Amino acid sequence: MERKPLKLGILGAGMIATFDHGVIPNLKYIPEKVEPVAVADPVVEKAEEASKRFGIPHVFASLDEMLEKVDLDAVVNLTPIPVHGETSRKIVEAGKHLATEKPIATTMEDADAIIEIAASRGVTVVCSPPDMLYPHYREVRRLVQEGTIGKVAFARVRSSHGGPGSSWWPGDPSWFYQKGSGPLFDMGVYGIHEITGILGPATRVFAFSGITEPYRIVRGGPFAGKQIEVTADDNTLIMLDFGQSTFAFVDATFNVNAAKSPKLEIFGRQGTIQIADHRAIREGAPPVEVFRTDAVPGLGGWIVPESWGLQMEGERQNRLGRAILVDHLVDCVWEGKKPVLSAEHARHALEIMIKCLESARQGKVLDLTTSF
Template identity: 60%
Template sequence: MTDTVPTPVDHARLRLGVLGAGGIATIPEGVLPNMHHLAGEVEIVAIADSFHERAIEAAARFGIPAAYSSLTEMLASAELDAVANLTPIPAHAATSLEILEAGKHLVVEKPIATTLADADRIIELAASKGLTVVVAPPDMLYSPYVEAKRLVHEGVIGKVAFARVRSSHGGPGGGPQGWPFDPSWFYQEGSGPLLDMGVYGIHEITGILGPAKRVSAFAGTTEETRTVRGDGPFSGTVMPVTTPDNNLFMLDFGDATFAVIDGTYNVLASRSPKVEIFGRKGVINVITPGGPDLEIYRTDVAPGVDGWIAPNLYPQLQDERRAKLRRALLIAQLVDSLRSETRPTLSAEHARHALEIMLAVAESAKTGRVVELTTTF
């Protein structure tokens, strides 16, 4: 380990480097198109991508002064306080460790790594250098989840019995819209819907209920190949599926509180709530398509009457910052944490717990047994 110390941060304006110029960086809801909302707080000074032309194109499009062909080159040449690591899932650990070794604060896409050993190294290295790590997804910054957590912990729906969490879609390249990048890698070993999508539901329900204790799971592959749909440049591409594309699992939080979560590429459409939490005195629905962001069902909402409370007492939760920043909310979380000198809500420890759950899902599905969890946050 080197003795590199953190770069002093001018809290008036964070100098940010971006690693990766792919979809999560450039799509409309991604990081770069929404960074102008942080113009007074963050300056993007460099971008790097192993496909140098892609970095050059992104730099020209978003007014970034310098474009590099590697992380190593960017770290050596650019004056940075932090790096946003937007690389594909298999590259997260090695690149994050290099960023931290260089003494830079880190924002990294989900999941934090693909092994617990690498997640531990990231946490330990950041701590030893006094660096802050923010890990996607940003869901626990969104008002409906913050409010759901408050309501659960204040006992509004009584003791929680179980939750259902929807954390899937139809798979990259599986929709009628054109897919701008080759999505094949999402279906390969080292990626897949559990790491790509299941991570959202895991973060949401553990963010609301707290750390889980045990995992039981099923997993399998529904089809050996997938074909990219739509009219994009990769339309018709046949993609081998070498990792399970269908994961269903249960978390045990102790005290007879459970959650059922899906992490698949097999949900083409759904009208069910994103999260349903069932308590002894009521129910919380989070993000109902076509409805309010939050719904609550209460027993005895009036004498002798049970019913839904929405939107009168719990109106749709407006979150202007969320709407404006989209994925750039991750960068805002780093800025907020550095300014307040507090641990980020999107902590590396929470991300490590989510990763342990995902690894336990794979182990449980393979062995047919319940897997005990050891991490917390």
């Protein structure tokens, strides 16, 4: 059976859509899988600019108009965080496959509805972040599951940076600091996805969370010097319980201006696994290192797993940039397989984020009810 490229609508023409590592510029690497036919943005000038730059034939000022007037197979949702839930619901209600940026929504009601409607319409949903597609995260998952470091005791995940207002940023970063957004939904979602992708669903959450300073000054870019009022918590620290005395710590803040620690560390009874951060990898550090207490008889030591296959796959995925989300969606649609970046996983991460804010307010450990 001949596989035809999916006709793709792009909702949102901002940074994640158009920057060099973003979605639209890198669709050129998968022309056999996807045909971008329309772009919509409420700031229609942005959509028009993307249309001209990337040769997308149809331009719209709203999702409703795009869904009504163009024949689409799928939509990639690149809108700001607070409107993910509403717009994704409309997309699956229209019977279109969905690839959406993180998080899947900001309420459990919206997340549940997206999953239920997609199932009833027979459409596929994939949700960023894409980390569990990357070969070094999948390799760490395999190593942990095969008992390479023995029983896992705890993990540390760094999921923060200084915030978009802390350095040069091409647009107005104010909305990142407002209620409905913040570093938990913007950055913490990465660490939560990573550690649950490796260890599986968590069972309980406890957190501390608050606002470090009521105002921030944008340090670079066209809005340098602008004062931003901070209304979303910008400093959240999360503890996760995976059962059987396996725990994890995830930070989700806009207060990490620099760090040299690994991106992720997992400590087991017979060893340690760590994933380097992007800066270290760019400077030549191995993505994954493993310490085993029995590297050689009687001696512990660090090991660097090597695989040409994993390296080649990683190079392809790095080339795709954020378009890897669309690439994964098409593979799942064509092959009828459950996504690695499933909506159920995204819903579990969302429950963790919502309940960690509740936990911080109540000072209590809260049970989690979702799984994937």
